[in-house]
Amino acid sequence: xxxxxxxxxxxxxxxxxxxxxxxxxxxxxxxxxxxxxxxxxxxxxxxxxxxxxxxxxxxxxxxxxxxxxxxxxxxxxxxxxxxxxxxxxxxxxxxxxxxxxxxxxxxxxxxxxxxxxxxxxxxxxxxxxxxxxxxxxxxxxxxxxxxxxxxxxxxxxxxxxxxxxxxxxxxxxxxxxxxxxxxxxxxxxxxxxxxxxxxxxxxxxxxxxxxxxxxxxxxxxxxxxxxxxxxxxxxxxxxxxxxxxxxxxxxxxxxxxxxx
Numbered sequence: 553x554x555x556x557x558x559x560x561x562x563x564x565x566x567x568x569x570x571x572x573x574x575x576x577x578x579x580x581x582x583x584x585x586x587x588x589x590x591x592x593x594x595x596x597x598x599x600x601x602x603x604x605x606x607x608x609x610x611x612x613x614x615x616x617x618x619x620x621x622x623x624x625x626x627x628x629x630x631x632x633x634x635x636x637x638x639x640x641x642x643x644x645x646x647x648x649x650x651x652x653x654x655x656x657x658x659x660x661x662x663x664x665x666x667x668x669x670x671x672x673x674x675x676x677x678x679x680x681x682x683x684x685x686x687x688x689x690x691x692x693x694x695x696x697x698x699x700x701x702x703x704x705x706x707x708x709x710x711x712x713x714x715x716x717x718x719x720x721x722x723x724x725x726x727x728x729x730x731x732x733x734x735x736x737x738x739x740x741x742x743x744x745x746x747x748x749x750x751x752x753x754x755x756x757x758x759x760x761x762x763x764x765x766x767x768x769x770x771x772x773x774x775x776x777x778x779x780x781x782x783x784x785x786x787x788x789x790x791x792x793x794x795x796x797x798x799x800x801x802x803x804x805x806x807x808x809x810x811x812x
Contacts, residue, residue, distance in 0.1 A: 587632065587643065594638055596627060611675075617705065624724045653665075676701065677704045756807060759803075766795070
């Protein structure tokens with residue numbers, strides 16, 4: 553089968569596309585499409601946004617992307633459509649034609665969506681931004697449901713994400729610089745996320761309590777050692793300080809966000 557490389561412009565952005573030419577072969581391309589991410593790392597202004605990311609996105613998946621910082625989501629989508637250069641790792645787009653769909657495209661409605669589908673993409677990256685459903689929610693739902701390839705979608709509007717009928721969710725955690733994967737729909741993801749955040753908050757509070765206890769102990773013992781000038785106390789203090797560094801400070805849990 554002959555392959556064609558070209559460029560598709562959607563919402564004033566250019567995305568490199570690769571597809572097999574011909575209507576007969578199109579369905580096979582869609583079914584075989586996948587995006588493979590290995591060891592991905594991206595830095596922005598000297599700060600690592602995410603690292604050691606390994607993901608496989610298969611054809612037909614409807615994946616929502618969320619993040620503790622909206623800018624991180626935008627960066628991730630940019631990597632997928634090759635607008636943002638990775639600082640490490642690889643993103644392999646196997647046999648796909650990728651189209652970027654912005655909130656502007658969605659807001660413009662049927663005509664803009666038809667232009668996207670006319671290019672016969674096998675994978676859509678949809679950045680819904682702050683688009684407000686239900687302005688054109690039914691139109692968007694029909695658009696998504698009728699598309700047979702993969703979809704990676706982000707939006708700050710919960711109604712819009714609910715309408716997308718997600719099969720999986722990716723969550724970018726700014727604190728740990730990781731991207732977690734949940735095999736959940738949107739509603740189940742929100743429930744699971746809250747449970748995870750509660751567990752993290754509990755672990756954080758427990759660790760901070762132990763940290764304060766050890767630091768108070770060290771402060772007290774150092775004061776005593778200064779008065780007594782005891783070598784034995786000095787050795788005990790050094791051992792405890794190393795324990796604090798090794799078991800608490802080196803493994804310190806980033807402070808989690810407060811519950812909404």
